[in-house]
């Protein structure tokens with residue numbers, strides 16, 4: 001069923017927006033400016049939705065963290081964020097009345113002269129399950145991802161938009177919109193650059209130049225900045241490592257300590273980049289063909305492209321005027337930009353998308369494996385179905401967590417879809433869809 005919305009006495013559908021019903025666009029733009037929100041009529045009480053603008057087109061998206069107030073058949077429905085690590089970070093993530101967010105970061109965005117930036121980025125020790133007063137790099141990336149609705153795959157959204165998500169024209173812009181509505185303590189959002197969001201600016205490098213200028217030390221203080229970008233290539237350099245981002249105007253350099261820590265913490269991401277390696281020439285040729293208005297090579301590449309890796313980096317200007325990485329986190333995603341923790345999860349995410357299923361990835365923020373979460377939640381079944389991929393075998397800790405998970409689902413009377421790759425080469429069939437959308 002087509003979604004129905006209400007704004008004061010005005011009633012409209014998404015089709016009305018798409019077909020440019022006379023006067024509607026102006027009214028919605030005015031409401032957006034005044035921060036008045038339409039109500040979705042899927043259920044009672046009617047949840048609010050946010051008017052968003054992307055590439056000149058208006059669309060509606062769910063209010064951050066309130067997707068579970070929509071009817072389960074509504075396309076704005078999302079599982080309760082209490083089911084992800086997000087709920088642990090309430091003190092660090094303050095959602096404002098207008099839907100924007102104030103973050104308290106677990107690292108400083110400036111260092112005093114003579115002070116090491118590493119000392120201001122060390123997270124305090126914390127017990128599992130206790131509330132987090134501050135958010136780290138990966139946590140921040142995950143939260144922005146969730147706010148931009150990128151933690152879910154929804155075939156209805158894809159059909160409506162009529163495109164596959166691309167970093168430059170869509171994903172970076174969606175993240176950029178969220179960043180524009182965020183603050184970081186005393187620091188404004190000009191300290192965070194989403195590389196590639198600026199359209200023309202990204203091509204000319206204006207965004208990059210402005211960001212770089214903000215990193216120039218003044219007096220006794222050296223500013224740090226945050227960069228979010230799509231990894232094009234990551235490899236060793238003479239003194240450590242070097243990172244190339246899509247649309248990046250400069251390379252990001254890192255010392256040996258930072259580079260080697262990536263190998264320990266982000267094995268899935270590095271494996272994904274390795275799978276991309278043999279396809280890089282083909283990608284370059286596909287981009288060239290696309291510019292000559294031939295989409296076929298890109299469509300062929302999309303069939304085999306292993307997935308994406310996104311980086312979030314805390315950076316500074318080095319003494320040799322290079323952009324240097326103080327600390328970095330990586331995040332692997334499916335081809336549709338849904339985050340994944342393993343290549344098994346990636347394969348399942350691709351199969352779910354191929355079958356037009358609607359699912360969400362509960363995000364771990366900075367908790368890593370310390371928090372017990374399902375790998376995916378399938379939300380187009382009669383009841384939300386947790387999905388578990390037991391990819392590790394013969395590890396006692398892992399086996400213990402697996403037993404706890406199984407017992408929890410059993411107690412809750414919840415059917416869980418499971419796949420153990422060591423026992424079955426291909427995954428079992430997914431549970432049947434109950435929402436025909």
Ligand SMILES: [Zn+2]
Nearest residue numbers: 040042070074
């Ligand atoms: Zn709704």
